[in-house]
Amino acid sequence: MLPLTGVQAQDSKIGFVSTERIFREAVPAKTAQAKIEQEFSKRDRELQDMAARLKALSERLDKDASVLSDSDRIRRQRELTDLDKEFQRKQREFREDLNQRRNEELAIVLERTNKVIKQIADAERYDIVFQEAVYASPRIDITDKVLKALNK
Numbered sequence: 001m002l003p004l005t006g007v008q009a010q011d012s013k014i015g016f017v018s019t020e021r022i023f024r025e026a027v028p029a030k031t032a033q034a035k036i037e038q039e040f041s042k043r044d045r046e047l048q049d050m051a052a053r054l055k056a057l058s059e060r061l062d063k064d065a066s067v068l069s070d071s072d073r074i075r076r077q078r079e080l081t082d083l084d085k086e087f088q089r090k091q092r093e094f095r096e097d098l099n100q101r102r103n104e105e106l107a108i109v110l111e112r113t114n115k116v117i118k119q120i121a122d123a124e125r126y127d128i129v130f131q132e133a134v135y136a137s138p139r140i141d142i143t144d145k146v147l148k149a150l151n152k
Contacts, residue, residue: 015121015129016136018143022113023106026150032105039101043094050087057083116149117142 023029061076068076120142121129130136 012127013125014140015126015142016133016140017117017129017131017146019131021143022146026109026147028112028150029109032109036101036105040098047091047094054083054087113146113150116146120145120149
């Protein structure tokens with residue numbers, strides 16, 4: 001019984017697709033990335049402006065600290081602390097929103113990729129197609145076929 005199983009395994013057709021390459025090179029993935037960048041560019045600029053304003057306020061406080069009264073120095077430190085807290089909150093929200101949108105877009109690309117892989121597997125009669133592997137021989141790598149189909 002054991003030798004017969006080995007013979008059946010040799011007749012199997014196996015394929016491999018690099019998901020990393022798909023996300024890096026496929027037109028739908030690049031389109032999704034550009035869409036996300038365009039969608040978040042305004043908020044990113046606002047955060048950069050806020051960071052610059054925070055830095056300028058901090059530098060001005062450091063420069064003026066010796067000539068300010070205690071009450072003015074404390075007030076400016078409080079303003080700086082409040083602005084920093086707001087900046088940290090907005091930055092965290094930005095990262096969370098960006099990651100959520102990226103995951104949504106990549107899920108769409110992955111779903112489309114899986115459909116293409118299934119079509120190729122059906123058409124070329126693959127028994128199994130792996131998307132993650134520690135090592136895959138270039139002989140079984142069908143990533144280029146999937147990319148070609150996705151880029152149509």
